[in-house]
Amino acid sequence: MTVKTLLNVEGLRKSFTANRRTVHALNGISLTLREGETLGIIGESGSGKSTLGRIAVGLDTPTSGELHIEGCRIDTLSAPMRREKLRQCQMIFQDPYSSLNPRLKVGRQIGEGLFASGESDWRAINSKVRDLLARCGLEKDFAERYPHEFSGGQRQRIAIARALAPNPRIVVADEPVSALDVTIQAQILDLLAELKKVENLSYIFISHDMAVVARLCDRVAVMHRGRIVECGPVEAVIENAQHPYTRNLLEAVPRFGRRRTGQRPTPVTLPQHEDGDNFVTVSEGHTVLQASASTCRGTGQ
Amino acid sequence: MTVTTPQTVIVSAVRRRHIPFSVLMGLGLAFLIVCAALMSFYIAPFDPMRMAAGPRLAAPSIQYWFGTDEFGRDLLSRVLVGGRLSLGIGVAAVLSGLVAGGLLGLIAAFSGRAIEAVLLRLIDVLYSFPDTLIALALVAFLGPGIENATLAIAISLVPFYARVTYGLAAAERAKPYIEAARLAGISSGRLVRVHVMPNIVQSLIVMGTLGFSSAILSAAGLSFLGLGVQPPSPEWGAILASGRNYITKAPWVLIFPGAAICLTVLSFNLIGDGLRDLVDPRRKGR
Amino acid sequence: MNTPFLRVRDLSVTFPAKGAPFNAIDRISFDLARGEILALVGESGSGKSMTSLSIMQLLPGAAQMSGSIEIDGQNIVAFRRRQMEDIRGAKVGMIFQEPMTSLNPVLTIARQMTEGLVRHKGLTRRNALTLARTCLDDVGIPDPDRVLSQYPHQLSGGMRQRIMIAAALALRPGILIADEPTTALDVTVQSQVLDLLFDLKTRSGSGILLITHDIGVVAETADRVAVMRGGKILETGSVDDVLHSPQHDYTKSLLASHLTVDRSMKQRRTDREETGA
Numbered sequence: 001m002t003v004k005t006l007l008n009v010e011g012l013r014k015s016f017t018a019n020r021r022t023v024h025a026l027n028g029i030s031l032t033l034r035e036g037e038t039l040g041i042i043g044e045s046g047s048g049k050s051t052l053g054r055i056a057v058g059l060d061t062p063t064s065g066e067l068h069i070e071g072c073r074i075d076t077l078s079a080p081m082r083r084e085k086l087r088q089c090q091m092i093f094q095d096p097y098s099s100l101n102p103r104l105k106v107g108r109q110i111g112e113g114l115f116a117s118g119e120s121d122w123r124a125i126n127s128k129v130r131d132l133l134a135r136c137g138l139e140k141d142f143a144e145r146y147p148h149e150f151s152g153g154q155r156q157r158i159a160i161a162r163a164l165a166p167n168p169r170i171v172v173a174d175e176p177v178s179a180l181d182v183t184i185q186a187q188i189l190d191l192l193a194e195l196k197k198v199e200n201l202s203y204i205f206i207s208h209d210m211a212v213v214a215r216l217c218d219r220v221a222v223m224h225r226g227r228i229v230e231c232g233p234v235e236a237v238i239e240n241a242q243h244p245y246t247r248n249l250l251e252a253v254p255r256f257g258r259r260r261t262g263q264r265p266t267p268v269t270l271p272q273h274e275d276g277d278n279f280v281t282v283s284e285g286h287t288v289l290q291a292s293a294s295t296c297r298g299t300g301q
Numbered sequence: 302m303t304v305t306t307p308q309t310v311i312v313s314a315v316r317r318r319h320i321p322f323s324v325l326m327g328l329g330l331a332f333l334i335v336c337a338a339l340m341s342f343y344i345a346p347f348d349p350m351r352m353a354a355g356p357r358l359a360a361p362s363i364q365y366w367f368g369t370d371e372f373g374r375d376l377l378s379r380v381l382v383g384g385r386l387s388l389g390i391g392v393a394a395v396l397s398g399l400v401a402g403g404l405l406g407l408i409a410a411f412s413g414r415a416i417e418a419v420l421l422r423l424i425d426v427l428y429s430f431p432d433t434l435i436a437l438a439l440v441a442f443l444g445p446g447i448e449n450a451t452l453a454i455a456i457s458l459v460p461f462y463a464r465v466t467y468g469l470a471a472a473e474r475a476k477p478y479i480e481a482a483r484l485a486g487i488s489s490g491r492l493v494r495v496h497v498m499p500n501i502v503q504s505l506i507v508m509g510t511l512g513f514s515s516a517i518l519s520a521a522g523l524s525f526l527g528l529g530v531q532p533p534s535p536e537w538g539a540i541l542a543s544g545r546n547y548i549t550k551a552p553w554v555l556i557f558p559g560a561a562i563c564l565t566v567l568s569f570n571l572i573g574d575g576l577r578d579l580v581d582p583r584r585k586g587r
Numbered sequence: 588m589n590t591p592f593l594r595v596r597d598l599s600v601t602f603p604a605k606g607a608p609f610n611a612i613d614r615i616s617f618d619l620a621r622g623e624i625l626a627l628v629g630e631s632g633s634g635k636s637m638t639s640l641s642i643m644q645l646l647p648g649a650a651q652m653s654g655s656i657e658i659d660g661q662n663i664v665a666f667r668r669r670q671m672e673d674i675r676g677a678k679v680g681m682i683f684q685e686p687m688t689s690l691n692p693v694l695t696i697a698r699q700m701t702e703g704l705v706r707h708k709g710l711t712r713r714n715a716l717t718l719a720r721t722c723l724d725d726v727g728i729p730d731p732d733r734v735l736s737q738y739p740h741q742l743s744g745g746m747r748q749r750i751m752i753a754a755a756l757a758l759r760p761g762i763l764i765a766d767e768p769t770t771a772l773d774v775t776v777q778s779q780v781l782d783l784l785f786d787l788k789t790r791s792g793s794g795i796l797l798i799t800h801d802i803g804v805v806a807e808t809a810d811r812v813a814v815m816r817g818g819k820i821l822e823t824g825s826v827d828d829v830l831h832s833p834q835h836d837y838t839k840s841l842l843a844s845h846l847t848v849d850r851s852m853k854q855r856r857t858d859r860e861e862t863g864a
Binding site: 211234258 | 774801808
């Protein structure tokens with residue numbers, strides 16, 4: 001029983017040039033998102049995870065490499081065709097305070113997605129909007145209010161409703177709970193999990209927090225300096241981390257029951273990867289980057 | 302919980318009675334000037350064109366508050382009616398300049414890299430010329446007269462407004478809520494109209510106020526040089542031009558229109574500066 | 588030397604507002620002794636950052652403060668600017684969340700580090716520089732001479748934070764206030780910085796008031812903890828006591844919603860068993 005591949009990137013590279021300095025944000029990323037799964041992308045600042053997310057939804061274009069959505073190659077399409085296809089991918093941003101337009105009513109902002117999908121009757125749109133708000137755990141009347149009247153958690157729910165309006169198949173969530181209080185984080189994660197089942201979605205979940213990824217994701221790809229260094233099912237990667245960077249990351253997460261000793265930490269030397277490096281299979285679906293070349297794909301069951 | 306619209310900074314400042322004194326002064330002055338200009342035909346004691354309404358070059362007196370000019374025309378009436386002309390040119394020029402320049406700036410910001418690069422270079426080159434110079438060159442090309450002068454001033458303001466609008470639009474463009482709107486799949490036109498404009502309108506109003514004083518100065522300058530409003534129309538600059546020769550004999554012919562220009566420019570600058578301080582990104586955020 | 592270096596008693600900070608004045612901090616009391624780490628934990632709006640600003644008298648002008656704050660025996664609540672300038676840096680050090688904005692972008696690191704030393708300890712420029720070099724060494728920064736000649740933007744976030752810590756501790760203050768020192772840093776760097784703080788606490792003997800929203804950080808690093816919410820301290824005690832047997836409902840809910848890798852993995856296992864997969 002083959003599971004359909006929804007999104008597929010191959011050899012993705014992205015470089016930014018500013019003031020005669022070039023930053024290589026992505027150095028050859030290859031990934032697959034299968035239908036119905038939640039793929040976690042974990043990495044620290046500078047890993048390129050946000051850039052990857054932005055390319056997946058079409059906010060940025062790759063310098064080279066291919067992007068396929070539902071089997072259709074995106075980067076060669078014309079702009080209107082691309083917009084059409086990319087509507088299948090929506091995004092939830094990190095900062096709930098800047099991701100909503102302060103001058104528009106909440107309902108209007110959510111409704112824009114429906115309007116662009118072809119619905120022109122605003123009465124129908126408004127009723128669908130109220131419906132979406134309810135599904136995201138908000139009161140229907142909130143549609144008439146402005147963003148500044150809401151808390152961070154509520155705003156993020158509004159942002160989720162907005163992302164769902166165009167009826168996407170794929171949702172890229174870029175650190176959706178990092179800016180929220182701890183007690184609210186759990187609620188939003190639960191909401192995301194529930195919506196995934198109800199709305200039949202697939203997620204690309206970008207985060208720097210291993211605990212969050214462990215909670216929500218099926219597979220995880222660990223990124224470091226623009227490359228995927230380890231990829232596989234969440235249990236496998238966390239319980240049997242192979243790459244020194246992954247181990248470092250897991251080790252650094254604060255946890256109960258451990259105390260600081262004040263010992264000067266031994267600097268961990270991380271391997272320098274080249275473009276030709278290969279992936280080595282550790283176990284079913286679990287691969288690690290070493291000094292050879294391959295791609296990280298989730299193999300079927 | 303009642304619905305509250307997001308208050309513009311200006312409105313909330315009014316509510317909190319936090320308006321700086323300079324802005325109040327500017328507003329007061331501007332109000333007086335605008336009222337006087339609007340009602341000029343009713344309150345002017347004499348027909349501004351009527352020659353020999355009084356003795357030639359008479360000093361200010363109870364009968365002739367501002368004195369008379371070399372043709373015996375009442376200066377008060379001429380300055381009042383001239384206000385209508387000057388303000389009218391200012392408003393017309395600023396509105397058209399703002400619309401045209403604004404459109405240019407928005408197109409530059411939302412049309413893709415190639416067009417943006419070309420338009421920006423163009424705007425920058427034009428912006429490097431002083432606007433009065435541009436107006437001068439255009440009028441020299443088009444010929445004198447009030448319509449041409451207004452057109453010339455409007456065009457001279459376009460680079461400024463294009464630049465300002467581009468800056469504001471480019472800043473908005475990078476914001477997550479605009480990116481989210483783009484993701485929804487709406488057209489660029491709709492993006493600008495519905496999502497971007499409400500956020501930049503406030504700043505544009507402030508820029509409009511500041512451009513207004515510049516426009517009035519340009520108009521006066523052009524008329525002074527004989528290129529704008531033609532005599533006997535009493536535009537302030539024109540009055541100054543004709544009074545130029547009498548600076549020692551009858552200085553009032555220069556003082557009153559000159560003061561009118563100064564006060565008008567001052568009042569709108571005070572308003573514009575005050576508003577700009579309020580709208581400053583420093584005060585941004587929740 | 589039994590009195591704690593910092594004694595806060597019934598501290599309140601109110602802001603005037605239409606109608607009822609707003610209590611940012613509502614009669615809180617706590618102690619901090621030299622050589623111990625007290626964590627002030629709470630979510631946004633709990634008043635924890637406001638507390639640190641109160642101690643340093645860095646509150647916005649409209650704020651009204653009442654209660655007592657004793658630093659090394661002196662009640663500083665009524666101190667004037669001159670007197671506070673002597674306290675700040677010398678008796679109470681502070682590091683902030685955003686190392687980029689705490690460092691002046693147009694001055695070299697050397698300049699910024701020696702400023703405080705010259706002002707408070709009366710050292711000559713040269714001696715201050717030597718001391719700065721030693722301090723950078725203490726925090727484990729390789730090649731301190733090169734770092735001293737650099738500007739903030741040339742260094743990484745973790746480096747900058749370490750420099751801030753070095754600079755703060757160079758003056759040997761009785762206590763150091765660390766306001767969310769690792770929140771803006773990557774988790775691997777966070778780990779290093781926390782190790783550093785712990786180590787320095789032992790070596791320099793300064794007490795540390797660690798303000799954070801991350802319970803995990805508290806568990807690993809702090810000796811005692813105070814839980815804040817709505818401007819009040821709801822619960823105080825040793826980290827062991829509070830984290831293992833929390834008394835207040837809020838503390839319990841805070842601990843319950845704290846996500847850890849272990850908890851998530853356990854949750855996954857139970858989920859899987861439930862669905863019978």
